[in-house]
Amino acid sequence: MSEGLRERKKRQTRQYISDVATHLFIERGFDAVTIAEIAEASDVSVNTVYNYFSTKEDLFLDRSQGVVERLSRFVRARDPGESAADAVLRELRAATETVSPALGLHAGYDRFMKVVQESHSLRSRLWFIQQDLLVHLEKTLREETGAGESDSLPTLVAGQLAWAHGTLVAFIGRLMLAGRTPEETSREALALLDDIEEVLGTKVLKYAVRQG
Amino acid sequence: MSEGLRERKKRQTRQYISDVATHLFIERGFDAVTIAEIAEASDVSVNTVYNYFSTKEDLFLDRSQGVVERLSRFVRARDPGESAADAVLRELRAATETVSPALGLHAGYDRFMKVVQESHSLRSRLWFIQQDLLVHLEKTLREETGAGESDSLPTLVAGQLAWAHGTLVAFIGRLMLAGRTPEETSREALALLDDIEEVLGTKVLKYAVRQG
DNA sequence: CTTAAATTTTGCAACGACTTAAAAAATGCA
DNA sequence: TGCATTTTTTAAGTCGTTGCAAAATTTAAG
Numbered sequence: 001m002s003e004g005l006r007e008r009k010k011r012q013t014r015q016y017i018s019d020v021a022t023h024l025f026i027e028r029g030f031d032a033v034t035i036a037e038i039a040e041a042s043d044v045s046v047n048t049v050y051n052y053f054s055t056k057e058d059l060f061l062d063r064s065q066g067v068v069e070r071l072s073r074f075v076r077a078r079d080p081g082e083s084a085a086d087a088v089l090r091e092l093r094a095a096t097e098t099v100s101p102a103l104g105l106h107a108g109y110d111r112f113m114k115v116v117q118e119s120h121s122l123r124s125r126l127w128f129i130q131q132d133l134l135v136h137l138e139k140t141l142r143e144e145t146g147a148g149e150s151d152s153l154p155t156l157v158a159g160q161l162a163w164a165h166g167t168l169v170a171f172i173g174r175l176m177l178a179g180r181t182p183e184e185t186s187r188e189a190l191a192l193l194d195d196i197e198e199v200l201g202t203k204v205l206k207y208a209v210r211q212g
Numbered sequence: 213m214s215e216g217l218r219e220r221k222k223r224q225t226r227q228y229i230s231d232v233a234t235h236l237f238i239e240r241g242f243d244a245v246t247i248a249e250i251a252e253a254s255d256v257s258v259n260t261v262y263n264y265f266s267t268k269e270d271l272f273l274d275r276s277q278g279v280v281e282r283l284s285r286f287v288r289a290r291d292p293g294e295s296a297a298d299a300v301l302r303e304l305r306a307a308t309e310t311v312s313p314a315l316g317l318h319a320g321y322d323r324f325m326k327v328v329q330e331s332h333s334l335r336s337r338l339w340f341i342q343q344d345l346l347v348h349l350e351k352t353l354r355e356e357t358g359a360g361e362s363d364s365l366p367t368l369v370a371g372q373l374a375w376a377h378g379t380l381v382a383f384i385g386r387l388m389l390a391g392r393t394p395e396e397t398s399r400e401a402l403a404l405l406d407d408i409e410e411v412l413g414t415k416v417l418k419y420a421v422r423q424g
Numbered sequence: 425c426t427t428a429a430a431t432t433t434t435g436c437a438a439c440g441a442c443t444t445a446a447a448a449a450a451t452g453c454a
Numbered sequence: 455t456g457c458a459t460t461t462t463t464t465a466a467g468t469c470g471t472t473g474c475a476a477a478a479t480t481t482a483a484g
Contacts (some may be wrong), residue, residue, distance in 0.1 A: 171364075
């Protein structure tokens with residue numbers, strides 16, 4: 001029952017194609033590499049590439065998909081007495097302090113960012129992911145607070161928290177792209193998080209407090 | 213010096229192609245219409261279409277480009293004693309109250325929104341326009357306040373104001389798409405603007421006050 | 425081991441957005 | 455009218471993406 005040869009080979013093929021593609025993209029830029037080249041370099045047909053990845057962007061952003069539920073997870077796991085914003089800020093600070101790769105705080109992220117920055121379609125794709133994060137978070141806030149359909153606060157608070165997250169990630173990306181080390185960037189990002197918290201309104205900071 | 217026949221004809225041709233395209237898009241959807249069809253319906257070659265519009269999206273979103281400087285204009289024109297946020301909120305309220313078509317408050321916007329909503333590439337394009345608005349606004353805030361390079365407040369305040377604007381526009385779009393009248397939507401949007409103002413922090417609301 | 429069924433891979437043709445270069449037509453002016 | 459400039463068209467090609475049927479491979483059954 002564990003796993004047949006077929007499954008294993010599929011996972012390997014998929015991983016291999018993704019690795020080859022990532023390598024090529026980082027070396028020559030997203031738009032400069034064609035799917036045909038990736039297929040050839042992977043010793044596979046173009047159709048096989050499409051068999052595993054539905055778009056060219058997926059070949060590069062496959063792992064970024066996990067971000068969609070990030071803030072929702074933080075909110076769902078908030079402590080008693082803690083608001084949604086508290087939990088999100090606490091978790092973001094923790095990830096920043098520990099120089100977590102999940103936020104882009106790792107050597108090599110500059111090369112990733114360079115590829116993204118130069119490609120229109122990759123940035124567009126990352127935006128759709130952020131949109132998904134926002135929609136997901138709004139739904140979570142509605143569930144957690146039981147807010148009515150016509151209540152616009154969950155929309156607004158979700159918007160604010162997603163903005164805070166997006167601003168942090170963009171900031172980190174900019175610094176890493178500029179050649180800073182992860183540690184240096186971490187330090188500056190913590191200062192930014194303080195600024196962000198100071199900018200947020202009380203209504204946001206006190207929203208969805210978990211009863212103790 | 214005024215304008216030769218050549219210029220006039222060019223403007224006419226451009227306008228005609230845009231009108232034909234818009235008509236087709238609204239009738240059948242953005243992705244279902246090909247550039248070749250637009251060219252044929254306009255009695256022009258495909259390359260002439262590309263002569264006037266550099267991408268397919270431009271054929272539909274030509275007029276939306278003016279939005280980029282909107283918030284910057286509001287901020288630059290703020291009254292003495294008024295902050296950047298005050299000015300933006302005042303102008304947005306004014307436009308909403310007067311049922312301004314600039315915000316989408318006009319009959320027919322529902323059809324526009326329907327086309328946009330169904331097309332991945334159009335939404336992506338609108339996002340890039342919002343990004344431009346944000347960048348533009350941040351630059352304006354830096355100029356107006358003389359904030360230093362390392363000061364992140366202009367970035368954050370610009371982000372908040374662009375968020376408020378984007379949230380309002382999205383809200384209006386959603387209601388119009390749902391079949392509400394412009395007047396009804398205007399009323400609900402005013403309530404949303406109140407909610408937005410209540411959600412914003414003092415730091416944002418008091419930023420860049422013009423000296424009286 | 426052989427065979428048949430299921431699945432994966434492949435080659436091929438096609439569509440549509442977009443680019444480029446050069447020929448052809450329209451226009452403005454002397 | 456003749457000429458220079460601008461606009462339009464034609465033609466050919468690139469690339470992402472899709473659909474389809476044949477071929478190769480893996481799995482399961484006898």
